[in-house]
Amino acid sequence: MDLEKVVELAKNVNGLEYYYLSKNKLSIEISNKAINNITNVLNEGYAFRLLNDRKMGFSSSNVMGGHNSAYVQALKLSQNGIPINMKFAKNTGQINDREGANEQILNLDINGLLMVGNNVLNSIYKNKNLKIRIEKEIIKRKVINSNLVDCNSEKAIIKIYLTNIQEGNRDDTLHTKHFYGNSLETLSNFIDKFNLQMDMPVKKESITEGIYDVIFSPSALFPIILSFAEYFNSKKVLSKSSKLFNNKMNINLDKKFNLYDDPLLDISPYKEKFDDEGIKTMKNTLIENGEIRSYYSDLLSLAKFNLNNSTGNGIRRRGYKSMPTPNFINLSIGSGDKGKDDYIRGVRQGIYIDRLMITDDLLIKNGILNGNVDLAYKIENGELTRKINKISIKTDIFNFFNDIEFSLEKELLFGCVYIPYTFKPKFKVYCK
Amino acid sequence: MLDGVSISKLNNQISMLQVEHVDVRLEEIQTEALAFRNKTLENMTFSYDVGGAVRVLNNNNQAFCSFNNMSEIGNVLKVAKEITAKLDSRNNINIPKNVDVYCEQDKKKNAKDFFKIKDVLEKYYKELMMNPVVKNGFVLYVNSYTKKTFINSIGSKIIQNFQDGGVHLNITNNNNENFDISIKDPKIYLNINRLKEQGRILLERASRKVVDSVQPDNYTVLLDPIIAGVFIHETFGHICEADNLLANMRLQKFFKINDKILDNQLTIIDDPTIPGFRGSYRYDDEGCRSQRTVILDKGILRNYLHSFNTSHIFKHKPTGNARSVYYTYPPIVRMSNFVVESQPNQVEETIKNIKKGIYACGVQSGQTRLNTFSFLPKDMYLIEDGQITTPIKPTYISGDFFETIKSITVHDDFMWNMNGVCHKGLQKSLPIVIGCPSIKLENIFLGGE
Numbered sequence: 104m105d106l107e108k109v110v111e112l113a114k115n116v117n118g119l120e121y122y123y124l125s126k127n128k129l130s131i132e133i134s135n136k137a138i139n140n141i142t143n144v145l146n147e148g149y150a151f152r153l154l155n156d157r158k159m160g161f162s163s164s165n166v167m168g169g170h171n172s173a174y175v176q177a178l179k180l181s182q183n184g185i186p187i188n189m190k191f192a193k194n195t196g197q198i199n200d201r202e203g204a205n206e207q208i209l210n211l212d213i214n215g216l217l218m219v220g221n222n223v224l225n226s227i228y229k230n231k232n233l234k235i236r237i238e239k240e241i242i243k244r245k246v247i248n249s250n251l252v253d254c255n256s257e258k259a260i261i262k263i264y265l266t267n268i269q270e271g272n273r274d275d276t277l278h279t280k281h282f283y284g285n286s287l288e289t290l291s292n293f294i295d296k297f298n299l300q301m302d303m304p305v306k307k308e309s310i311t312e313g314i315y316d317v318i319f320s321p322s323a324l325f326p327i328i329l330s331f332a333e334y335f336n337s338k339k340v341l342s343k344s345s346k347l348f349n350n351k352m353n354i355n356l357d358k359k360f361n362l363y364d365d366p367l368l369d370i371s372p373y374k375e376k377f378d379d380e381g382i383k384t385m386k387n388t389l390i391e392n393g394e395i396r397s398y399y400s401d402l403l404s405l406a407k408f409n410l411n412n413s414t415g416n417g418i419r420r421r422g423y424k425s426m427p428t429p430n431f432i433n434l435s436i437g438s439g440d441k442g443k444d445d446y447i448r449g450v451r452q453g454i455y456i457d458r459l460m461i462t463d464d465l466l467i468k469n470g471i472l473n474g475n476v477d478l479a480y481k482i483e484n485g486e487l488t489r490k491i492n493k494i495s496i497k498t499d500i501f502n503f504f505n506d507i508e509f510s511l512e513k514e515l516l517f518g519c520v521y522i523p524y525t526f527k528p529k530f531k532v533y534c535k
Numbered sequence: 536m537l538d539g540v541s542i543s544k545l546n547n548q549i550s551m552l553q554v555e556h557v558d559v560r561l562e563e564i565q566t567e568a569l570a571f572r573n574k575t576l577e578n579m580t581f582s583y584d585v586g587g588a589v590r591v592l593n594n595n596n597q598a599f600c601s602f603n604n605m606s607e608i609g610n611v612l613k614v615a616k617e618i619t620a621k622l623d624s625r626n627n628i629n630i631p632k633n634v635d636v637y638c639e640q641d642k643k644k645n646a647k648d649f650f651k652i653k654d655v656l657e658k659y660y661k662e663l664m665m666n667p668v669v670k671n672g673f674v675l676y677v678n679s680y681t682k683k684t685f686i687n688s689i690g691s692k693i694i695q696n697f698q699d700g701g702v703h704l705n706i707t708n709n710n711n712e713n714f715d716i717s718i719k720d721p722k723i724y725l726n727i728n729r730l731k732e733q734g735r736i737l738l739e740r741a742s743r744k745v746v747d748s749v750q751p752d753n754y755t756v757l758l759d760p761i762i763a764g765v766f767i768h769e770t771f772g773h774i775c776e777a778d779n780l781l782a783n784m785r786l787q788k789f790f791k792i793n794d795k796i797l798d799n800q801l802t803i804i805d806d807p808t809i810p811g812f813r814g815s816y817r818y819d820d821e822g823c824r825s826q827r828t829v830i831l832d833k834g835i836l837r838n839y840l841h842s843f844n845t846s847h848i849f850k851h852k853p854t855g856n857a858r859s860v861y862y863t864y865p866p867i868v869r870m871s872n873f874v875v876e877s878q879p880n881q882v883e884e885t886i887k888n889i890k891k892g893i894y895a896c897g898v899q900s901g902q903t904r905l906n907t908f909s910f911l912p913k914d915m916y917l918i919e920d921g922q923i924t925t926p927i928k929p930t931y932i933s934g935d936f937f938e939t940i941k942s943i944t945v946h947d948d949f950m951w952n953m954n955g956v957c958h959k960g961l962q963k964s965l966p967i968v969i970g971c972p973s974i975k976l977e978n979i980f981l982g983g984e
Contacts, residue, residue, distance in 0.1 A: 137623035143600045143614055144863050148584065163582040165603045176581050183650050184579050213621060342573050344671060344707060407573060424566075424582045460902055469712060473931060475902070475909055495933075 104149065104170055104245075106253045112174055113249035116181070118154035118191045122379060123147070123245035124423040131216050133224065134234035134268060141213060147243075148423040149173070155181035157188050163424045189406035192381035192413075193250035200376045203258035203285045204241075211239050211261070219287065223263060226294045229301040238262040246381035254377040260285055260518065265297055283518030285372040303457075304480060308489040312534040316453035318446055318482070319525040321514040326461040328434060328522060330472060331500055335364075335389050337400030337416075337429045341408045346470055347395060347501070354501045355393070359508060361437030362390040364399050365521075366415065368433040372518045379427045380417035387414050401429045435521040439509040443524040446510060448485040454532055455480045455487055459496070472500045476532075495533045503527070542686060548609050549688050554593035554616055556630045558687040559608070560820060561587040562862040566679040566700075567649050571660040573671065579653065586862040591615035592630065596622035597844070599865045628843040629853055631822060635691045639817075641682060652676065655724045656702070663706070663734055668742045673705040678721040685822045693818045699966045701954070704734060708741040714913075719813060719954040719966070740914065747927045749915070751982030755892035756932060757885065757975050760950035762898050762912050764971030767875050768957070769903045769910075770936040771803065775830050775838075776856070776868040776959075777845035789937075790836055792851075797834040797940060800878055804829050805840055807855065807871035813953060813966040814873070818855070820866035825855040842868050860962040870957060875971040878945040882973045885944060892918035893981060895932060909933040930981055944975040 104121050113119035125147035132140040148165035151174050160181030164173040211219070220237040227233060239261055246254045263282040278300050282293040319327075333339065334347035346352050366375045366384035375384050380402050388396045400410075401417030403426065417427030447455065458478035476494045480487040510524035549557045563585050570578035586603035589612055598618035602611045660674045677700040685693040700721035706714050716737045723730050758766060773779055780787050790796060807816050807825040816825055821843050829837045839849065842857035845868055857866035886894075897913030915929045955967040 138621060139623075141598060141618045141622060142865070143611075143618070145602055145604075146586075146863050147603060150582075159579075161578075161580045163580070163584075165584045165586060167604060169583070173583070176583075180579055180581060180649075183653065185576050213618070217621075342671065344711070346711070407575065407577075424580070424584075426578055426580060460904070473911075475904075475907075475933075477904070 104247065106247050106251065109247045110249055110251070116153055116155045116178070117157075118249050120152040120191045120246065120248040120381070121149060122152075122419070122423060123149040123243070124419070125241075125243040126422075127241045128238055129213065129216065130236060130238040131213065131220060132234065132236045133217075133220050135232070136224070138217070139234075146422070150419075150423045151177040152191070152426070153177040153181045154187075154189065154191070155184075157186060158182070159185040159187050159189065161185075161426055165423075187403070187406050188409070189402055190411070191248040191250055192246075192252050192402065195252045195254060195377060195381050195383050198254040198256070198377050198383075200254075200256040203256070203260070203372060203374060205259055205285050207287065208239060208259035208261050208285055209241065219261070219290075220263075223265065223290070223294060226291075227265070227297060227301070229298065232268045234266045234268050236262075236264040244379075246377060246379060248381055252381040254381050256376065258285060258372065260372045261287065262518075263290075263293070267301070281517065283372050283515070304487055304489055306489050307492055308481060309493065310454070310481065310491050310532070310534065312532065314529050315532050316450045316482075317527045317530040317532065318443070318450070318453065318455045319459075319527065320455070320457045321516055321522045321524060323456040323459040323476075324522055324525050325516050325520055326459055326474070327472060327500065327503065328436065328520065330461065331504070332431050332434055335398040335431070337398050338404045340398045341404060341410075345398075348398070352501070356390060356395075356501070356504045357507045358393040359439060360390055360393050360504050361388070363388055363435045363437070364414075364416065364431040364433065365435050366432035368435060368521060370515055370521065371433045373433060375432050378413075378415045378417045378432070379419045380413065382413045382415040382417065384415035384432060387416075399429050399431055401427050403427060404429050431519075433519050433521060436509060436513070436523055438511050438513055438523050440511055441508070443510040443512055446508070446524065446526045447482060447487065450482045451484055453482040454491065454494075455482055456496075470500050471497070472503065473497050493534060496531075497533060498531075542692065545608060545686065546690075548612055549686075552591070552612050552616055554591050554619070554688075555595075556592040556628075556688050557612065558590050558685065558822060559587060560589075560859070560862060561585070561605075561684040563682040564679065564861075566677065567652075568678075569653055569656060569674075569676040571657065571672075571674045574664055576653070576657065581649070588859075588862050588865070589615050590865070591619055592628060593619035594622075596620075597628055598622065601863045603862075629847040631687065631689065631691065631843070633691075633824075634689055635693055635818065635822060635824065637817060638692075638694045639696050641696055652678070652724045655727060659727060659730060659734070663704070666738055668708055668738050669706050670709050670711070671707040673703075675703040675705075676724070677701065683820070685818065685820070687822055691822050693822055695817060697816075697966075699813060702730060704737055706737060706741055712741070714741045717954045719956075743926060745926045745928050747917075747925055749893065749917075749927050749930055749982045751980075752891075753978050753980050755889050755918075755975060755977055756979045756981070757882070757889065757892060757894045757918065757973060758932075759894070759896040760948060760971045760973055761952050762895050762910060763974035764873070764875060764952050764969035765898045765901060765955075766908065766910060766974070767803065767971060768870065768873050768955075768967075768969050769901060770908050771831070771940070772805075772870050772873055773903065773959070775803075775836075775840055776870070777839040777841045777849055777851075778868045780839060781845060781848060790839075792836055792838070794836055795834050796836045797831070799941075799943065799945075800833045801831055801940075801943070801945060802829070802833055802876040803831040804874040804876065805854075805856065805870050805872070806874060809872050809968075812872045812968045814871035814955070814968040816858075816871070819857045820859045821853075821857040823853050823855040823857065825871070828854045828856070840868050840870065842866060858965060860965050864962050867959065867962065869959060869962075869965055870967055872968040872970070873955075874969075875945065875974075877947045877949040877972045880944055880946045882946040882948050885946065885973075885975055886918060886923060887921040889918045890920060893927075893979075894918050894923050895929075899929065903936075906936045907933070908936055908939075932976075932979055932981065934976075934979055939976055939979070942977040946973040946975075948972045
């Protein structure tokens with residue numbers, strides 16, 4: 104499907120958009136030095152959104168010769184479809200983005216991936232009982248519409264998941280780290296971090312429930328910030344169901360808190376020049392010095408409220424089969440000016456939380472966050488001394504981001520969340 | 536579209552490959568979805584997908600490749616064969632011995648007009664939004680048909696049809712509290728009174744003012760059949776999936792076949808052969824005939840749940856529990872219709888004998904990790920001096936499974952939960968059914984802030 108064909112099909116309707124997504128994933132798993140599994144998965148498909156007399160029809164398929172029947176389905180649905188006064192993206196023109204398609208990654212075949220995987224395993228000096236999954240994913244994306252928008256992108260992403268295999272003891276710590284990138288340049292940092300993690304204390308201790316100075320690693324902060332980011336979703340903001348944008352709530356965020364959605368973040372393998380609706384992306388400041396500045400949006404959710412200035416955050420979370428919905432692209436928290444180790448050194452009695460499990464449940468929607476601490480360490484006189492088990496946290500998500508400090512160094516998680524270590528003084532920790 | 540794939544040509548390609556064993560799974564999936572939110576139709580989508588996956592066994596190794604271009608099957612088979620040459624010899628499977636031929640009628644042929652379904656649900660949504668309790672409401676309807684065609688190199692050909700979906704209702708009340716309910720029945724629009732009844736229950740919960748919280752303490756907790764079933768499925772059920780046991784040597788030592796592993800009469804069965812249930816199938820996604828599997832018989836561990844792969848490793852018979860949520864995923868060991876058998880204990884008697892306890896109903900969310908569990912019920916009530924009294928704000932029920940299971944009481948009020956979905960790894964929302972009676976747990980710490 105090309106621009107000419109889209110324009111031709113759009114002649115008898117008010118607007119037509121064609122979206123194409125292809126993901127080709129080659130994945131290898133090595134455990135105990137043996138190649139355990141190799142899979143090659145291709146998943147490609149496309150969708151039409153069609154505007155007809157203030158109604159929208161949507162249809163998707165993966166039958167590559169079946170464009171016409173998918174178009175007819177969209178046309179049929181538009182006759183009794185979603186009532187909306189919306190216009191598809193215009194002014195974006197033509198974009199051909201291959202910046203993320205690094206030849207070094209594109210050319211990795213099974214042997215190349217095996218070599219990378221084995222090099223990583225050989226660089227972990229302590230525990231040789233490791234499992235590694237290494238994936239190469241090639242993502243091709245197209246957004247074409249009847250307003251002459253013609254955007255194409257190609258990315259090649261390498262993902263590595265490294266785990267020390269559990270010996271079977273129920274209390275054994277399962278260390279897992281992941282690396283997402285579109286080059287292998289920063290792989291050595293990842294290896295160093297995994298080696299450091301293997302050096303962490305293993306002896307366990309229980310603690311008493313109480314108030315502690317707590318440091319959250321980026322991994323531990325990750326589920327919290329993901330839940331928090333949902334409050335900036337234009338669907339929630341405009342329908343007044345986001346508590347963060349409710350003036351009556353009197354929410355105070357720390358002045359040191361700066362939050363951005365930065366689709367053009369250089370370090371991210373998911374760097375995007377256009378969203379899934381063909382809108383040019385831009386850095387969007389969500390919180391500046393503790394003040395709420397903006398939210399992220401897509402064309403569809405704005406159109407429901409007769410607005411049209413999308414921030415370029417229309418993302419099809421579940422691939423070509425789903426309609427675009429507002430979603431962040433690369434979430435980033437501004438750094439502080441003190442290093443993580445300085446924070447640890449400054450704590451006399453505290454806790455370092457490295458991993459947290461939070462369920463996306465109804466309590467989070469109400470602003471209350473419950474988390475089971477999966478991995479944590481005791482801090483005594485500026486040093487991590489013992490592993491702690493059976494603790495949990497419960498906090499109001501808005502209060503969490505008051506009285507908080509962030510470290511200088513940041514980590515990129517799952518390729519799209521770039522966040523620092525977090526120092527939270529006098530924080531209640533519960534025992535299970 | 537799959538009719539365009541020539542099975543005889545495919546069989547030729549398979550025999551030309553000259554490998555130990557091949558199976559090919561082809562899927563045709565049609566999904567319709569509707570969503571109403573913010574007083575309007577928010578989403579109305581139609582999708583049609585075809586795709587497939589091959590598994591090639593060669594040199595004692597197994598390779599998996601998926602595709603969605605039917606003309607590519609030949610190439611994909613070759614790639615899979617090449618991959619088997621690179622693997623280390625530790626990935627073998629039990630090769631099926633029986634040739635099975637089975638062909639089911641296409642369920643999609645009886646599909647109702649999508650617009651008519653939309654009209655029925657739109658009318659109900661408007662009615663729901665008129666209720667003064669509702670500040671905002673969300674109604675999602677999904678109807679999905681899947682036709683699965685399975686063939687293998689020994690000549691089996693199995694065609695099965697599945698339909699799944701249903702309605703999810705979510706409402707926000709005037710205190711900004713959320714309440715939701717799922718009815719996993721894609722034909723619910725034909726029985727609007729049933730939908731309204733479920734909506735009425737939801738509205739009742741949303742209008743109830745619950746102010747009391749549980750006082751921190753150890754409690755006897757009575758789980759209703761819904762949360763009890765999810766509790767046993769998530770904890771014990773997943774441990775008995777052989778691939779999970781393989782990943783944990785220590786658990787294998789505790790979970791030995793024919794050992795009395797629990798000092799009680801707990802009996803647990805997995806049964807995909809029950810006709811017409813969401814977790815039912817005649818053949819699993821490896822073409823293995825489904826069967827009723829007794830996992831635990833009065834506290835004695837009788838079977839693990841198996842795929843061809845895990846049954847080979849454990850040297851057990853396969854149980855027909857290899858399932859895949861979508862053609863891009865390989866089949867893995869999953870539960871189907873999961874049953875916890877009743878025991879002759881009356882729940883009313885149990886309640887009478889609880890001096891201070893909690894009655895927990897439904898499940899909002901939950902998580903398990905090895906032996907630890909944590910569940911948030913939808914509703915909670917105090918039990919005081921033998922009676923269910925005040926509703927309280929739901930709080931997490933957490934603990935160590937192996938400690939908790941020692942002192943459970945299983946009752947006689949068996950109930951089916953037809954709305955189950957199961958998540959495992961990346962394979963989410965697999966249709967399952969859980970049947971279970973109420974279960975009493977002892978010494979559960981609840982509370983805190």
